[in-house]
Amino acid sequence: MKTTKFGLSTRIAAATLFCCGIITGLYLAGVDDTSFQLQAAEAEKPPLKTEPMSSPTATRERNFYAPNSEALLPDEMRLIACGTGMPTARPKQAATCFLLELGNGDKFLFDIGTGSAERLSALQIPYNYLDKVFLSHLHSDHFGDMDALFVGGALMGRQKPLRVWGPSGDTPERGTAYALDHLYKALTWDLDGRKGITDPRGYVPFEVTEFDYKGINEIVYQENGVTVRSIPAIHSLDGPVSYILEWNDFKFVFGGDTYPNQWFAEYAKDADLVIHECFITVPALVEKFKFTPQGALDVGTQVHTAPEAYGKMMSIVKPRMAVAFHFFNDFDTAPDIESRIRTTYDGPLSLSTDYMVWNITKDTIRTRMTIFDEDVWPPTPTEKPLVPDPSLRIPFSEFIVNGKYDMKDVIQPIYDETNEQYNLKETQGE
Numbered sequence: 001m002k003t004t005k006f007g008l009s010t011r012i013a014a015a016t017l018f019c020c021g022i023i024t025g026l027y028l029a030g031v032d033d034t035s036f037q038l039q040a041a042e043a044e045k046p047p048l049k050t051e052p053m054s055s056p057t058a059t060r061e062r063n064f065y066a067p068n069s070e071a072l073l074p075d076e077m078r079l080i081a082c083g084t085g086m087p088t089a090r091p092k093q094a095a096t097c098f099l100l101e102l103g104n105g106d107k108f109l110f111d112i113g114t115g116s117a118e119r120l121s122a123l124q125i126p127y128n129y130l131d132k133v134f135l136s137h138l139h140s141d142h143f144g145d146m147d148a149l150f151v152g153g154a155l156m157g158r159q160k161p162l163r164v165w166g167p168s169g170d171t172p173e174r175g176t177a178y179a180l181d182h183l184y185k186a187l188t189w190d191l192d193g194r195k196g197i198t199d200p201r202g203y204v205p206f207e208v209t210e211f212d213y214k215g216i217n218e219i220v221y222q223e224n225g226v227t228v229r230s231i232p233a234i235h236s237l238d239g240p241v242s243y244i245l246e247w248n249d250f251k252f253v254f255g256g257d258t259y260p261n262q263w264f265a266e267y268a269k270d271a272d273l274v275i276h277e278c279f280i281t282v283p284a285l286v287e288k289f290k291f292t293p294q295g296a297l298d299v300g301t302q303v304h305t306a307p308e309a310y311g312k313m314m315s316i317v318k319p320r321m322a323v324a325f326h327f328f329n330d331f332d333t334a335p336d337i338e339s340r341i342r343t344t345y346d347g348p349l350s351l352s353t354d355y356m357v358w359n360i361t362k363d364t365i366r367t368r369m370t371i372f373d374e375d376v377w378p379p380t381p382t383e384k385p386l387v388p389d390p391s392l393r394i395p396f397s398e399f400i401v402n403g404k405y406d407m408k409d410v411i412q413p414i415y416d417e418t419n420e421q422y423n424l425k426e427t428q429g430e
């Protein structure tokens with residue numbers, strides 16, 4: 001036996017190594033026996049593949065979403081949370097915004113709350129494709145970044161109108177068309193100042209489709225195989241709605257702010273993915289938001305949907321995936337939100353936060369987080385920008401022109417350099 005031989009040889013060679021030799025020998029004997037057993041077991045298995053699954057230099061599967069790095073399958077949907085928090089947008093969570101991308105190339109924005117335009121920029125999607133926004137209601141935490149998407153998008157490659165769908169109000173002044181008409185007017189100085197300097201095609205007035213907020217499962221959009229319907233919601237005033245999008249036998253529901261309502265219970269049923277608000281708990285509203293208990297009860301349970309009520313609604317509509325938003329999703333708040341939801345719902349659940357991503361196919365729903373580049377620049381426009389027409393510029397007054405400091409000597413080399421590089425003959429204005 002190997003052990004004996006090894007032990008004997010160590011005894012003869014050096015007494016001081018005797019113990020060590022025995023121990024080593026026993027150890028080796030153990031390994032030998034184990035190896036033998038393993039070899040016996042291996043013999044019963046099918047032979048191993050000779051090619052490795054991946055080499056050290058190959059790309060391996062990763063469990064995050066990197067924007068602009070994954071194709072969407074023709075029959076797949078991808079949803080990205082670009083705002084899941086509260087009116088006080090914070091670094092971790094902007095206010096409400098979800099982007100739905102379909103395998104046919106269509107993209108739909110549901111709400112564009114304060115701070116969400118920054119999240120959209122991280123996704124590296126050409127702005128020409130971000131031209132459709134569906135508004136649930138006109139609280140600023142649901143459309144507060146409309147100006148940022150409108151102006152920033154036009155500046156960086158949206159060479160067409162921004163299209164907006166939204167509900168009427170109980171008076172014309174509380175409707176979407178009124179709000180966007182006045183937002184456009186509020187941008188008068190901004191837009192006038194860009195005339196003759198930039199490609200003008202994206203700065204034309206919003207193309208607004210205002211529909212009856214009382215419509216029950218009425219079609220508000222139907223193009224390219226995609227149908228969007230609206231149902232009323234109950235929140236603050238008459239006017240808010242939720243949306244149901246159907247495409248390729250998928251059903252996607254975006255619930256705007258609401259007290260739980262009968263239309264949602266009926267028309268959101270059996271959807272593939274349902275987004276519904278789930279508000280901050282009453283204790284957290286009192287302790288962290290410093291609401292009065294009375295105010296917390298009103299806002300947390302009557303104006304919005306409490307977690308327990310959210311769970312009850314999800315148990316009724318039974319989606320393949322329930323997405324909860326409209327709360328600060330932190331280590332010390334999420335457990336309480338979840339445990340309250342779980343008193344009334346035991347199905348699939350995502351407590352959403354910004355940059356959460358869902359890939360939805362007929363068979364699977366994969367949930368991941370986005371890893372993005374903080375130094376991201378806008379993606380290349382899908383069309384070449386038009387050369388600005390300087391004759392469209394609104395001139396300065398003589399008073400302001402006379403205030404210019406003479407910098408022609410230091411600016412001239414920039415003109416020379418650019419003219420030479422791009423074969424131009426541009427000259428400095430007066």
Ligand SMILES: [Zn+2]
Pocket residue numbers: 137139142235236257
């Ligand atoms: Zn609201």
Ligand SMILES: [Zn+2]
Pocket residue numbers: 096139141142257326
């Ligand atoms: Zn809200």
